[in-house]
Amino acid sequence: MFPAGFLAAVVAVGLCSNAFARAVETETIRITPPPAIDVPSIPNHMEFDPAEEFYEETEERAPLPIPQVLYSAETLPAPVVAMREKLNNAAKEGNIEAFRAIFDAQQVKPILSYDRVEDPIAFLKDTSGDGEGLELLAIMQDILETGYVHINEGKEDEAYVWPYFAQYPLDSLDNKQLVEMYRVVTSIDYFEMRDYGAWTFYKVAISPKGDLLYFVAGD
Numbered sequence: 001m002f003p004a005g006f007l008a009a010v011v012a013v014g015l016c017s018n019a020f021a022r023a024v025e026t027e028t029i030r031i032t033p034p035p036a037i038d039v040p041s042i043p044n045h046m047e048f049d050p051a052e053e054f055y056e057e058t059e060e061r062a063p064l065p066i067p068q069v070l071y072s073a074e075t076l077p078a079p080v081v082a083m084r085e086k087l088n089n090a091a092k093e094g095n096i097e098a099f100r101a102i103f104d105a106q107q108v109k110p111i112l113s114y115d116r117v118e119d120p121i122a123f124l125k126d127t128s129g130d131g132e133g134l135e136l137l138a139i140m141q142d143i144l145e146t147g148y149v150h151i152n153e154g155k156e157d158e159a160y161v162w163p164y165f166a167q168y169p170l171d172s173l174d175n176k177q178l179v180e181m182y183r184v185v186t187s188i189d190y191f192e193m194r195d196y197g198a199w200t201f202y203k204v205a206i207s208p209k210g211d212l213l214y215f216v217a218g219d
Helices: 004-023 078-093 098-104 120-127 134-144 175-181 187-196
Strands: 149-151 159-162 202-206 212-217
Touching (some): 098 120
16 A cells, blocks of 8 residues: 555646646647739740750841843953953962952952951961962852852942852752852752852952952851
């Protein structure tokens, strides 16, 4: 048997525990969620799809009209004939330095690049595949032996342009013209330029006064 004092202590502890339990009873706090915010949906055409390749839409090119293609030197002004012969003869010599005198004789220097060119002869050497300018001399000679077109007649920017492909709708060339063109560029070059919508290989332009306006590649 437990002594009376021990039983009294147990009863006292139990009473205290019940009182403490009642004292620490917790209260449930209910949190009211904030009202929903309407977020405007993104239109379908603005949704970003990372699987799609980003591209910038470019303005569609206007188709070139079919120009009159000329071959005879008799239809060229005398100054144009003279400049064409100078360029051809310099190319046949195989000496890129022969072009320096041609360039220096002009008050307005010919365009050789769409960027600034300090030394035209050094530029031609650097951009030629062989490093000496000989490849570009061959290209110029081939170009000047093709047909040409007379553009902007009577205007300030009037010129005679070789090859005529530079002013011709490339998707309208017939088989005979394609054979003529393949003497200047490859079929791969042609299909790339046709898809691009413009001639991007080298071209030559001479003014009616006999100045070389440009010998440049690009569009």
